[in-house]
Amino acid sequence: MKLTDGIVAIAGAGRMGRGIALTFAYQGYEVYLMDIKKREKNEFEQLYIQSFEEIKNQLNILVYGNVVPQESVNRVLDRVKICRDDDETLEWEKIDIFFEAVPEVKEIKQEVFQRFCSKIPKKTPIASTTSTFLVDDLAEFVTNNERFMNSHWLNPAHLIPLVEVSAGSNTSEQAIQKMFTLLESIGKTPVRCAPSPGFIVPRIQALAMNEAARLIEDGVASANDVDKAIRNGFGIRFAVMGLLEFIDWGGADTLFHASNYLKSELQSDRFAPPMIIEEKMKNGEIGMKVKKGFYEFDGKDIDNYQLQTLTKFVDLLQHLGFLTVQEKDRVR
Numbered sequence: 001m002k003l004t005d006g007i008v009a010i011a012g013a014g015r016m017g018r019g020i021a022l023t024f025a026y027q028g029y030e031v032y033l034m035d036i037k038k039r040e041k042n043e044f045e046q047l048y049i050q051s052f053e054e055i056k057n058q059l060n061i062l063v064y065g066n067v068v069p070q071e072s073v074n075r076v077l078d079r080v081k082i083c084r085d086d087d088e089t090l091e092w093e094k095i096d097i098f099f100e101a102v103p104e105v106k107e108i109k110q111e112v113f114q115r116f117c118s119k120i121p122k123k124t125p126i127a128s129t130t131s132t133f134l135v136d137d138l139a140e141f142v143t144n145n146e147r148f149m150n151s152h153w154l155n156p157a158h159l160i161p162l163v164e165v166s167a168g169s170n171t172s173e174q175a176i177q178k179m180f181t182l183l184e185s186i187g188k189t190p191v192r193c194a195p196s197p198g199f200i201v202p203r204i205q206a207l208a209m210n211e212a213a214r215l216i217e218d219g220v221a222s223a224n225d226v227d228k229a230i231r232n233g234f235g236i237r238f239a240v241m242g243l244l245e246f247i248d249w250g251g252a253d254t255l256f257h258a259s260n261y262l263k264s265e266l267q268s269d270r271f272a273p274p275m276i277i278e279e280k281m282k283n284g285e286i287g288m289k290v291k292k293g294f295y296e297f298d299g300k301d302i303d304n305y306q307l308q309t310l311t312k313f314v315d316l317l318q319h320l321g322f323l324t325v326q327e328k329d330r331v332r
Contacts, residue, residue: 003185006096013051017101019157022055025079027186034085051082092119104132113141125175127151134195135168146172161189164199240313248293252286
């Protein structure tokens with residue numbers, strides 16, 4: 001169900017802006033996808049065609065995956081108005097939420113906020129989709145900045161459920177709750193994080209990708225085998241369990257000893273366990289087997305929790321074709 005009859009406005013008609021526009025449009029919202037660059041008429045027409053075709057192509061993929069029915073494609077496309085911000089037909093007073101999705105250049109973001117804040121309603125929540133700047137670094141450019149926050153979407157924005165939401169020093173709880181409610185209403189999974197470089201996923205992702213590259217650099221395996229190991233081992237587990245949940249499942253003591261071994265053998269402090277793991281070792285809070293780790297397991301039906309988790313894992317493996325349902329007799 002739509003939470004508002006207002007318009008979702010997105011400044012920036014690049015890949016992120018198009019993905020966000022598609023997400024809201026196929027959930028029934030009217031969308032302004034606004035180009036912020038000064039272009040000649042023919043240049044804008046080219047951008048219009050390119051943006052429209054990309055959104056249509058992504059919709060067709062959703063049709064192919066039985067997410068969107070074929071007969072709704074044109075209706076979804078009709079909800080997206082690809083436009084310039086100086087378009088005189090824009091109904092600024094109806095904009096109910098505003099996303100900034102322009103290049104990661106502070107001066108460009110500053111210019112966009114200063115240009116748009118005077119046009120949209122004073123209580124309309126404003127969110128930057130930045131993956132670089134902390135929220136307070138940009139809040140100074142926003143009038144009534146109690147409505148301002150970062151909302152970091154992951155590409156492809158219309159497919160990845162996660163949106164990382166970061167409040168600034170002045171962000172009101174009302175604005176945060178409106179953003180969470182709206183994102184949840186379109187099938188997204190918002191998480192809240194403090195203003196910190198890299199948010200959650202990019203910070204973890206950077207370490208993992210750099211380590212994968214080092215494996216090639218050190219001659220440990222081929223690129224194909226590293227990626228095969230990630231797809232069939234590392235990644236598939238964390239589609240079911242979170243990293244911290246996985247630590248509790250196996251035990252922080254396992255991570256502690258493995259980390260120190262790698263630190264010693266590879267002679268690199270990048271493998272050293274963080275202080276929080278050392279503290280959990282000291283306090284005996286090493287996970288599920290002692291009923292306390294990053295999560296509390298006291299009073300929890302652990303057998304049922306393990307059963308549900310492993311059932312999800314089996315379902316995923318079967319869906320990906322890694323498990324067969326037919327019992328096979330060994331040839332003797």
